Amino acid sequence: MGERTLRGARLGGQSFEDERGIEFAARQNVGYACPQGHEFEVPMSVEADVPAVWECPRCGAEALNRDGLTKEAKVEKPVRTHWDMLLERRSIKELEEILTERLELLRGGEIGPAHLHRPSKKKAKSA
The missing domain is CATH 1.20.5 (Single alpha-helices involved in coiled-coils or other helix-helix interfaces)
Structure with missing residues (x-):
């Protein structure tokens, strides 16, 4: 029975893969500022479409992009009765x-x- 037991790592343990030979995607840090005065940065891919609004991790308010991107106005359809x-x-x-x-x-x-x-x-x- 001892030969058939499975050996493994603990839950949440380390990965046995190493990072040699892996080329990471190019990243950029995008800055946001919320109305409460909190400022933070979110790492994103260089190829990603950067959103104008991001949820503040401290208070949950809508934080605006510091680079001046504006939120696009949604086209609202009239209500059909x-x-x-x-x-x-x-x-x-x-x-x-x-x-x-x-x-x-x-x-x-x-x-x-x-x-x-x-x-x-x-x-x-x-x-």
Whole structure:
């Protein structure tokens, strides 16, 4: 049994690979300053797109790039309501026709919940 046991390193241990012959990517330090007065640098690849805003590691506020990059304004789409989407598929005239048909069916008792149906007019039986 002793020959079959696995030998290993402790959890979170060191790596057995060495760094000889490894060429690291070119890096740059990008500086940021937050509204609370905290300043810090983030190492990034030279090829990376540098963001204009980075979260401050001390307070969590949005820190701005010290090199003067500005945050791009997002293009906001107007809110499309259910009515807007409905008008893309049907005209007002078509909608009025459909409404009239559905109301006739509802009033006739063919569709809808039973408590909304009007009682049918039955002649009273004379005793």
